[in-house]
Structure formats: C-alpha cells, structure tokens
Amino acid sequence: MARPRTAARTVEHPDLSDVSLQQVLEALVDPVRRGLVLQLSRAGEDKSCGTFDAPVSPSTLTHHFNVLREAGVIRQYYQGTAKMNTLRADEMERRFPGLLSSVMTAATRSAAGVA
Amino acid sequence: MARPRTAARTVEHPDLSDVSLQQVLEALVDPVRRGLVLQLSRAGEDKSCGTFDAPVSPSTLTHHFNVLREAGVIRQYYQGTAKMNTLRADEMERRFPGLLSSVMTAATRSAAGVA
DNA sequence: GCCCGGCTTCGATGGTGGTCGTACTATCGA
DNA sequence: TCGATAGTACGACCACCATCGAAGCCGGGC
DSSP: OOOOSOOOOOOOOOOGGGOOHHHHHHHHHSHHHHHHHHHHHHHOSOEEGGGOOOSSOHHHHHHHHHHHHHTTSEEEEEETTEEEEEEOHHHHHHHSTTHHHHHHHHHHHHHTTOO | OOOOSOOOOOOOOOOGGGOOHHHHHHHHHSHHHHHHHHHHHHHOSOEEGGGOOOSSOHHHHHHHHHHHHHTTSEEEEEETTEEEEEEOHHHHHHHSTTHHHHHHHHHHHHHTTOO
16 A cells, blocks of 8 residues: 655654653663663754663663653654654653753763762 | 660661662652652651551561661651651752752642642 | 560562563665 | 665563561560
C-alpha cells in the first residue's frame, strides 16, 4: 500500500499534568538515566540516542530513554534513522518547580569529582 | 558492670558531605519514606517513630527510618523508650540546594489531591 | 522485680526493574 | 535494489529491596 514517503514515525509523549512525582523520581534515581539527562542538559542542543555516552548496551539504552520520555523528562522525535532527544526542562520546571534543576545541579557537582 | 543510669543509646549519623545524591534520591523515591518526611516536615516538631502514619508493619517502619537516617535526611535520638526524629532540612539544603524542598513541595501538592 | 510498650533484629519471600543478546524494522546512500 | 546504520521489541535472567512475622532487647512505671 502507498505508505507516504514522509512516514515520519511519531512518538507518544505524556502531558506533564499526567506525570506523577513518583514517576519523575523513579526516572531520575537511576544513575545511567541521570547521566543521559546531564549530557543532554550540557549539550545545549538536541542529541540523537547514539551520541550518548553510557555504560550499557543499545537495547538497555532504548529502555532508559523510554523511561525518561514516559516520565516527561525528555521529548523524542525521529530525524531520518536517528532518534533525537530534547529536555523538557521548562515544562518540568512548571510542573515540579526546582526539582529537575536541583537534581542536575547536584549531579553536575558530583560528576565534577567534588564528592 | 556499672552501666551509667543515663545509658542514652546513641545513633550514628553520617556527615552530609559523605552522603551522595544517589543515596538521597534512593531514600526519597519510596513513597512510604516520602510520606514520613512529609509528616515530619508538617509537624514542625520532633516526632517519635510510633506517631507516624504509614501503611506498613513496625519492622518495615524501622527499615525506612534507617534508610532516611543513613541518607542524612533525618536525625534520630532516643528519649526514653521512644526514638525521636528530626529533619536535617537546613543541612540538606546546604548539601543539595533545593532538592529536599522541591520534592516536599511536589509531595505536598500531590498529597493534597491536586493530581 | 515484673511487666508492658516501643522499637529492633533476623530470616524468608515476592515483586520489580536493569541488564543483555538476538532478531527485527526503518531509513538513507550508493 | 542492496547494504549499512540507527534504533526497537522481546524474552530471559538476576540482583536488589520492600515487606512481613516472630522473637528479642531496652527503658520506664508500678
């Protein structure tokens, strides 16, 4: 059948009002996922899944991105074969003021070898 | 042997500089523990373990208090047969600025039935 | 001295989640 | 059309942790 050339696989994202504190904390409690968020935060621009540095296999990486997306922490979209990732920082700040930023601040410091 | 009348069982507390972000997040990710911290925060004064409202057995409660103490979130001391609990809010604020407060704010809102 | 209430320790158990490899799909470039 | 590259779906495995009940300890009050 004539599948349009611009198939543009889409990705489902939760409305942040449907995301619970529990979900966000569960997403951020895993050090690998915190690492991903941190890299995304530092990059200052969207990053494709493959450009992240993480000590896990590709399939595990997919799992972590799914968790982050379902927790409303990141937004994902396809760009060719690549799946791009963006932080939903502003929305998160509105939904859970200070939460993501304080975690990222603390994560940055520990990543800097301060402790 | 002549054990002093003021035996005063003591409790070990970590220096907050020895506490990692990971530990704190793991402590706060459990809803029961968040509930305990929230009740302590609201009380405005020290509370003994037995005065908390939690849907778990006494032995499990002990476990949760241990986790919170080892994560530096609370301070504990004996007062007769009771074990009292205090929030180490100020210290936590210095070690992880905004973290505990943002989690508590969010927890308060969800507890208020906002979502 | 004795008991009771408050909390702890211990061991067992069950569920959940992070991990992987394999096989698969989708897109792009030659 | 054929690879090659990017990421996914699935199933299995394993470790960890929240949970409990039973038994015990400790301090206070009678």
